Amino acid sequence: MNIIFLSASFIFGSLIGSFLNVVILRLPREQKITGRSMCPRCGHGLSAWDMLPFFSYLLLGGRCRYCRGKISPRYFAIELITALLFAVGWQVLMPVSAAAWLLLFKFWVAAAVLVAVFVIDWEHFIILDSVLITGSVFALFINLLRDILQHSGFAWHGYFVSGLVAAAAGSLPFFLLWLISHGEWIGFGDVKLGLLLGLLLGWPQIYAGYFIAFILGGFISLGLVIFAHKGLKTRLPFGTFLSVGTIIALLFGPRLLAWYLAFLGF
Numbered sequence: 001m002n003i004i005f006l007s008a009s010f011i012f013g014s015l016i017g018s019f020l021n022v023v024i025l026r027l028p029r030e031q032k033i034t035g036r037s038m039c040p041r042c043g044h045g046l047s048a049w050d051m052l053p054f055f056s057y058l059l060l061g062g063r064c065r066y067c068r069g070k071i072s073p074r075y076f077a078i079e080l081i082t083a084l085l086f087a088v089g090w091q092v093l094m095p096v097s098a099a100a101w102l103l104l105f106k107f108w109v110a111a112a113v114l115v116a117v118f119v120i121d122w123e124h125f126i127i128l129d130s131v132l133i134t135g136s137v138f139a140l141f142i143n144l145l146r147d148i149l150q151h152s153g154f155a156w157h158g159y160f161v162s163g164l165v166a167a168a169a170g171s172l173p174f175f176l177l178w179l180i181s182h183g184e185w186i187g188f189g190d191v192k193l194g195l196l197l198g199l200l201l202g203w204p205q206i207y208a209g210y211f212i213a214f215i216l217g218g219f220i221s222l223g224l225v226i227f228a229h230k231g232l233k234t235r236l237p238f239g240t241f242l243s244v245g246t247i248i249a250l251l252f253g254p255r256l257l258a259w260y261l262a263f264l265g266f
């Protein structure tokens with residue numbers, strides 16, 4: 001039975017990944033996300049058969065059907081990564097109740113939004129409001145639904161309030177860094193990203209996500225300084241690390257926290 005749900009999660013993730021490709025390509029260039037997809041090289045309109053996740057790319061050998069121009073493997077990679085994240089989410093969270101399904105759904109929303117944040121920040125060094133707002137609305141809605149399901153109503157100690165507290169706690173440090181440095185160390189996009197990550201992770205898991213992000217960022221920066229001979233001043237896409245940290249914290253946060261407390265001797 002599990003294999004059916006696992007495969008369904010993977011296929012669902014690949015379709016979402018295919019949609020994310022459109023979002024990632026068009027939103028930073030201020031193009032509409034509706035409208036027919038076309039080959040960026042020859043401009044020929046693409047049919048549904050040309051856009052099947054994985055299959056079209058593999059069957060056509062990574063080339064456009066019409067002009068035989070090369071298609072960037074990143075489309076394939078984004079579909080595959082999203083599909084894998086959705087499947088891993090299913091495998092780790094394995095929902096058995098309505099409330100647990102909401103948790104999985106929240107992870108899927110987080111995965112989709114953060115894949116978009118990750119790639120766009122990596123490529124353009126910006127974090128788009130439209131992406132952040134979409135993610136935040138979903139997160140607020142899911143937090144509220146979880147409260148209603150698990151506390152049978154609104155509760156001050158519930159997920160909705162926890163999300164808001166974490167949103168404030170998550171964006172405040174970035175806001176201060178942004179304010180002190182006049183936007184030199186950190187972009188205002190990161191401040192707004194902190195709000196979304198808080199809504200997704202809740203209190204106090206928001207700091208588990210940040211902790212993982214800082215460790216990752218630290219190692220990767222160190223690696224760049226040592227191996228790529230980049231100076232410490234090379235700007236790093238901070239949103240990229242935060243996205244990865246949040247995904248890991250959403251999946252393994254409670255386990256990592258337990259492990260860390262045990263490590264400290266609690």
Ligand SMILES: [Zn+2]
Nearest residue numbers: 039042064067
């Ligand atoms: Zn073409």
